[in-house]
Amino acid sequence: SSELTQDPAVSVALGQTVRITCQGDSLRSYYASWYQQKPGQAPLLVIYDNEIRPSGIPDRFSGSTSGNTASLTITGAQAEDEADYYCNSRDNSGFPNYVFGTGTKVTVL
């Protein structure tokens, strides 16, 4: 079973704010990254090292962490933000193994 748990689905009204969470014990020790995946496309990195936004990613995307939970917040959601979102981090094995979260489907209403 996955060691990073996400809510299966969330919805947000156009222009409003939505927070997606990722829970796992390894997040107390290791950085999280976040990926956006639209249908038929490869995932796209939107946040790395918990809170850093890559060049070209809109500033409405932000990341944070607290304890065993990493969060991705979309402030002022746009229609084009409707997608699946996955978190990723190392697992707790002590080896450099990586695991993805279960994924969250974001619907923009």
Added chain:
Amino acid sequence: QVQLQESGPGLVKPSETLSLTCTVSGGSIGYDFWSWIRQPPGKGLEWIGYIYYSGSSNYNPSLKSRVTISVDTSKNQFSLRLSSVTAADTAVYYCAKGPAMFDPWGQGTLVTVSS
């Protein structure tokens, strides 16, 4: 900027070996880590493993007994071999630069395991 492209057979028979290659363009494969990730139809992402340009590698424990990732720096390519495949290995296979932060990704290639 760096771009990645997967290539290989789209259909593999059960019990045979899946082989894919990822070609890196727009930059050197050197001094970086490179990964394979897969996604069964309608399901989530699964990290398969990574390789450093020098050849050292690490694999998902759940696949470790069947996976080999290799690198050819002269061709700017790295490859995946997954042995003894079953229908459960049917997925879109992605290559990506990483781990820690997977970026960029290839477009992905669908591999179907079927007789």
